[in-house]
Amino acid sequence: xxxxxxxxxxxxxxxxxxxxxxxxxxxxxxxxxxxxxxxxxxxxxxxxxxxxxxxxxxxxxxxxxxxxxxxxxxxxxxxxxxxxxxxxxxxxxxxxxxxxxxxxxxxxxxxxxxxxxxxxxxxxxxxxxxxxxxxxxxxxxxxxxxxxxxxxxxxxxxxxxxxxxxxxxxxxxxxxxxxxxxxxxxxxxxxxxxxxxxxxxxxxxxxxxxxxxxxxxxxxxxxxxxxxxxxxxxxxxxxxxxxxxxxxxxxxxxxxxxxxxxxxxxxxxxxxxxxxxxxxxxxxxxxxxxxxxxxxxxxxxxxxxxxxxxxxxxxxxxxxxxxxxxxxxxxxxxxxxxxxxxxxxxxxxxxxxxxxxxxxxxxxxxxxxxxxxxxxxxxxxxxxxxxxxxxxxxxxxxxxxxxxxxxxxxxxxxxxxxxxxxxxxxxxxxxxxxxxxxx
Amino acid sequence: xxxxxxxxxxxxxxxxxxxxxxxxxxxxxxxxxxxxxxxxxxxxxxxxxxxxxxxxxxxxxxxxxxxxxxxxxxxxxxxxxxxxxxxxxxxxxxxxxxxxxxxxxxxxxxxxxxxxxxxxxxxxxxxxxxxxxxxxxxxxxxxxxxxxxxxxxxxxxxxxxxxxxxxxxxxxxxxxxxxxxxxxxxxxxxxxxxxxxxxxxxxxxxxxxxxxxxxxxxxxxxxxxxxxxxxxxxxxxxxxxxxxxxxxxxxxxxxxxxxxxxxxxxxxxxxxxxxxxxxxxxxxxxxxxxxxxxxxxxxxxxxxxxxxxxxxxxxxxxxxxxxxxxxxxxxxxxxxxxxxxxxxxxxxxxxxxxxxxxxxxxxxxxxxxxxxxxxxx
Numbered sequence: 070x071x072x073x074x075x076x077x078x079x080x081x082x083x084x085x086x087x088x089x090x091x092x093x094x095x096x097x098x099x100x101x102x103x104x105x106x107x108x109x110x111x112x113x114x115x116x117x118x119x120x121x122x123x124x125x126x127x128x129x130x131x132x133x134x135x136x137x138x139x140x141x142x143x144x145x146x147x148x149x150x151x152x153x154x155x156x157x158x159x160x161x162x163x164x165x166x167x168x169x170x171x172x173x174x175x176x177x178x179x180x181x182x183x184x185x186x187x188x189x190x191x192x193x194x195x196x197x198x199x200x201x202x203x204x205x206x207x208x209x210x211x212x213x214x215x216x217x218x219x220x221x222x223x224x225x226x227x228x229x230x231x232x233x234x235x236x237x238x239x240x241x242x243x244x245x246x247x248x249x250x251x252x253x254x255x256x257x258x259x260x261x262x263x264x265x266x267x268x269x270x271x272x273x274x275x276x277x278x279x280x281x282x283x284x285x286x287x288x289x290x291x292x293x294x295x296x297x298x299x300x301x302x303x304x305x306x307x308x309x310x311x312x313x314x315x316x317x318x319x320x321x322x323x324x325x326x327x328x329x330x331x332x333x334x335x336x337x338x339x340x341x342x343x344x345x346x347x348x349x350x351x352x353x354x355x356x357x358x359x360x361x362x363x364x365x366x367x368x369x370x371x372x373x374x375x376x377x378x379x380x381x382x383x384x385x386x387x388x389x390x391x392x393x394x395x396x397x398x399x400x401x402x403x404x405x406x407x408x409x410x411x412x413x414x415x416x417x418x419x420x421x422x423x424x425x426x427x428x429x430x431x432x433x434x435x436x437x438x439x440x441x442x443x444x445x446x447x448x449x450x451x452x453x454x455x456x457x458x459x460x461x462x463x464x465x466x467x468x469x470x471x472x473x474x475x476x477x478x479x480x481x482x483x484x485x486x487x488x489x490x491x492x493x494x495x496x497x498x499x500x501x502x503x504x505x506x507x508x
Numbered sequence: 509x510x511x512x513x514x515x516x517x518x519x520x521x522x523x524x525x526x527x528x529x530x531x532x533x534x535x536x537x538x539x540x541x542x543x544x545x546x547x548x549x550x551x552x553x554x555x556x557x558x559x560x561x562x563x564x565x566x567x568x569x570x571x572x573x574x575x576x577x578x579x580x581x582x583x584x585x586x587x588x589x590x591x592x593x594x595x596x597x598x599x600x601x602x603x604x605x606x607x608x609x610x611x612x613x614x615x616x617x618x619x620x621x622x623x624x625x626x627x628x629x630x631x632x633x634x635x636x637x638x639x640x641x642x643x644x645x646x647x648x649x650x651x652x653x654x655x656x657x658x659x660x661x662x663x664x665x666x667x668x669x670x671x672x673x674x675x676x677x678x679x680x681x682x683x684x685x686x687x688x689x690x691x692x693x694x695x696x697x698x699x700x701x702x703x704x705x706x707x708x709x710x711x712x713x714x715x716x717x718x719x720x721x722x723x724x725x726x727x728x729x730x731x732x733x734x735x736x737x738x739x740x741x742x743x744x745x746x747x748x749x750x751x752x753x754x755x756x757x758x759x760x761x762x763x764x765x766x767x768x769x770x771x772x773x774x775x776x777x778x779x780x781x782x783x784x785x786x787x788x789x790x791x792x793x794x795x796x797x798x799x800x801x802x803x804x805x806x807x808x809x810x811x812x813x814x815x816x817x818x819x820x821x822x823x824x825x826x827x828x829x830x831x832x833x834x835x836x837x838x839x840x841x842x843x844x845x846x847x848x849x850x851x852x853x854x855x856x857x858x859x860x861x862x863x864x865x866x867x868x869x870x871x872x873x874x875x876x877x878x879x880x881x882x883x884x885x
Contacts, residue, residue: 112655114696206647303528307550307866383641384713395535468713469641471867472550 233404240301250409253292267446300401308397323375329494343432357431426452539880583669594673599820628825676804722872736827742770
């Protein structure tokens with residue numbers, strides 16, 4: 070209380086009324102000529118009316134077309150990668166290196182290529198997933214890093230991960246905590262050895278390729294259980310145990326759903342399976358295994374579902390259920406260790422995509438006869454990428470199942486039906502041998 | 509309260525239980541709720557909700573504030589639906605003063621509160637999807653919610669804590685441009701509701717996760733004092749807007765959607781249907797918007813009501829929000845008590861969580877749509 074009003078109030082001379090402070094000015098948007106922010110903010114009602122009228126939308130479509138055409142042009146320029154590989158091998162043979170050393174150098178080159186594929190796939194898939202999820206969710210996703218649609222985002226992210234502090238919790242089992250990511254990523258790299266990237270284009274030609282891949286792909290679960298156990302965190306432990314149960318269970322239908330494919334092709338060699346799907350019925354229907362009546366489609370769906378479960382992705386992502394277990398087994402991992410788990414996840418998604426392409430979608434075969442001139446590796450990679458898109462699409466559309474529902478689904482539906490499917494395949498093969506069908 | 513003990517299963521197996529703290533830092537407890545869970549494997553044998561991490565003592569604080577200043581504090585209870593909080597307090601205080609609110613202000617209150625109900629239920633839809641594992645609906649619902657917040661911002665300048673409904677009326681008027689914008693939103697919003705149904709409500713995985721989970725019978729729901737969609741999900745038809753209409757709700761034609769079995773899905777779907785009804789109410793209110801004053805005449809700057817007490821309750825998005833005011837004739841309330849629906853809805857958790865799986869905890873908790881700001885106040 071100041072004395073001033075009291076002194077002047079009874080005196081008859083009213084002091085002038087204090088000037089009222091002006092109201093604060095509203096937030097204005099300078100870019101739009103000083104209008105209110107609420108007037109300049111887009112509503113979906115305005116944007117959705119005619120997206121093609123937005124210059125950004127048109128530019129994006131043009132970029133997309135350019136990228137697709139560019140990849141096709143690169144394909145023509147490179148031609149058959151397998152031929153290049155043969156030439157490289159021949160070149161290596163002509164050098165003065167002793168043959169044993171030359172063989173090792175050749176293995177090293179192939180190993181580098183495969184690891185390169187996995188790492189580059191990690192970078193690509195994370196960016197792609199972020200873009201796909203963004204567009205599914207009516208967002209843009211990364212837009213700034215690198216200039217065009219945030220293409221450098223994941224490269225910078227991986228640099229960040231390398232530079233991050235590697236935190237090991239005090240309650241953790243130190244050596245196990247260190248070993249877990251290695252145990253998880255190593256089988257993933259090894260499983261890629263016989264994977265076909267085009268007709269005859271693989272790091273190793275194995276007669277038992279299918280078995281080899283399944284055998285190695287199922288070792289990673291040890292790393293996951295180790296991670297859950299070694300973290301010293303109850304949520305991680307639950308996640309690791311769930312992962313073990315889930316992956317071991319889904320191994321079975323995954324393996325059995327491929328048995329019809331092996332019966333049709335008569336081999337476990339991926340190259341033979343790939344070759345068995347070349348050619349066309351009636352001149353235009355590709356002889357892919359997915360087009361074999363009933364059996365093919367069932368096997369394809371079973372394998373797809375089991376693969377989604379194997380890679381711990383939605384709707385089967387209960388081991389890392391974010392809303393329940395707070396990322397599950399990799400909660401306590403940071404920096405490059407965490408990146409290893411991520412690389413493993415995307416590596417397995419890529420592996421499953423390539424397997425789906427080889428087993429069911431004709432591998433390197435063209436979908437229509439007049440497209441045969443496009444090299445096989447382009448077909449293979451585009452089919453794998455299509456399947457990868459399906460994986461990402463699932464993730465951003467479906468809710469998550471519960472752990473017991475997941476097990477019920479596996480043991481009561483997927484496994485019996487994949488058994489039955491083998492029977493159907495037998496009938497189909499028998500009919501074919503006795504001269505039925507278009508051959 | 510931590511307890512890890514040996515239990516014997518039906519098959520005669522001895523097994524250790526595990527005590528897990530779910531929260532206060534957990535993505536799915538919707539704030540700072542702590543749930544102490546005792547697990548046998550993945551099954552819950554004991555559960556207790558632990559609250560108070562967000563206690564700010566607003567009820568006590570209000571005893572030193574004037575009635576106008578109290579309205580500001582009400583925004584902070586249930587920050588997802590601040591309009592209804594304002595309204596509940598103002599109704600109670602107006603009852604104390606005996607103020608008559610002009611009809612235009614009444615209609616504006618209804619419009620704002622129903623828009624807020626939509627905005628609040630949209631948060632539940634999105635976050636419940638995330639709880640169940642569907643990440644995409646969240647972005648859709650927040651896109652629509654953003655439009656409502658834009659409308660609020662145009663009208664009263666705030667997007668979360670509005671302080672819009674004041675003692676005796678409302679703070680700001682709307683113009684024809686606002687009404688057109690609001691209609692545009694409603695037209696945009698109606699087909700989106702069908703989209704949510706196809707994307708989430710009737711998704712088989714979502715149904716499997718939420719149907720037959722967390723069932724509350726009619727009797728249990730009434731006995732534990734549930735209210736709002738949580739009560740109506742169990743099939744009890746109780747809505748304050750119908751039973752004790754305020755702000756002229758009796759003029760509007762709307763239904764009270766009821767659930768069938770009281771499961772998580774019923775509680776969830778009740779809210780989806782309520783949004784449709786809210787759209788209807790807003791449309792009707794905008795069509796017959798009366799003209800006239802916004803504020804009642806003669807509300808002083810520092811109101812001093814006669815000594816006495818008053819209770820008023822409204823149908824907040826989360827249930828029956830009641831304010832009990834006691835005045836001793838001073839400028840500040842002598843005592844104020846909030847009947848917070850979230851707080852009362854939360855208590856039933858310890859009963860219905862037992863025997864559920866860990867994943868079900870999230871589904872059940874999410875379906876109650878709690879806001880910890882209101883639980884702890």
